[in-house]
Amino acid sequence: MAPFEALYRRKCRSPIEWFDAFEVRPWGTDLLRESLDKVKQIQKNLLAAQSRQKEYADRKVLDLEFMVGKQVLLKVSPMKDKNLSYEEEPIKILDGEVCKLRSKEIASVKVQWKNRPVEEAT
Structure with missing residues (x-):
């Protein structure tokens, strides 16, 4: 019995056992094709997750209605050519x-x- 098995009472899972030794692994264009397929699947999954998050955020956004006389804080970012600041004297x-x-x-x-x-x- 191996020391790992004696200590943990289970077999050691090393990277050597993760792959079948007699498995035929693709090379060349097959490897590239499989990699591209995996990348496309990951992109689809990311787009699906992104659209789910957008739908969730859109449901949380409320339409704002302002009444006359209410005070509102507006955040204005100045344009590059326009200077919206003034100096206090x-x-x-x-x-x-x-x-x-x-x-x-x-x-x-x-x-x-x-x-x-x-x-x-x-």
Whole structure:
């Protein structure tokens, strides 16, 4: 009895036993044809799985309806030639204070920005 069989009480499955020694294996164009058939089958399986996932996701998507007066967050990605950004310009400083730490003093100011109301000053 082999040591593996004594320890695990079953035969050892090595790669040598996976194939029949007298099996005729294809060579040349037969091997290529079989490989291409397997690749096509894998592609079919992947497309089927992808379409199943798409159907599942499509069922989960709801049609959105917006009411007048509701706030909506829109995500906009700028186009390459269009620059949709603008620069904020400070108008005046509304308030200022200095916070004292042990060894540092940190100044903070409240600034009113152009095109913004006073309530939105930072």
